[in-house]
Amino acid sequence: MAPVTPPLMLVVPLPSTYEVGGPSTTAVEGHSLALPAHIFLVPSLVIEDLCTLMGNLEYVHRQLVKKVIQVSDAEVADGIAIGEIGPKVFVIEGQVQVMASQMVQVVGRLEQLQALVSEMSIRESTLMQCILGMDKRLADLERRPSGPQ
Numbered sequence: 001m002a003p004v005t006p007p008l009m010l011v012v013p014l015p016s017t018y019e020v021g022g023p024s025t026t027a028v029e030g031h032s033l034a035l036p037a038h039i040f041l042v043p044s045l046v047i048e049d050l051c052t053l054m055g056n057l058e059y060v061h062r063q064l065v066k067k068v069i070q071v072s073d074a075e076v077a078d079g080i081a082i083g084e085i086g087p088k089v090f091v092i093e094g095q096v097q098v099m100a101s102q103m104v105q106v107v108g109r110l111e112q113l114q115a116l117v118s119e120m121s122i123r124e125s126t127l128m129q130c131i132l133g134m135d136k137r138l139a140d141l142e143r144r145p146s147g148p149q
Helices: 044-143
Strands: 017-020 040-043
Touching: 040 044
Parallel strands: none
Antiparallel strands: 017 040
């Protein structure tokens, strides 16, 4: 690619080409092989485009970081809500156990009452038979002539 030079101006403009290459001052990631760097002449428009793209990438990165933080905050909030629900569930489980115990007691008392009603029904039947028998004897006694025999 041929270097591009701007037209001559009275004011000293920024160079239209930049020298890219040479020894790097940044930490190397990956292989630590020392590769010779070539020198390239890069037009200023390419540098500006790269700066714009880099700015866009930085903006998108900030937005992603914000979303990750929001999701993390939401997960923490959900965790807190679940943490608050746990003790309430524990209390309700205790109340359910108390009610179940009371139901067992009520069912036991109901069974006792049913047995008592059944026993009273048998006694009523026996008493009715006794009353009928006594009524019959009374009727027999009333039909007998009174006096010595």
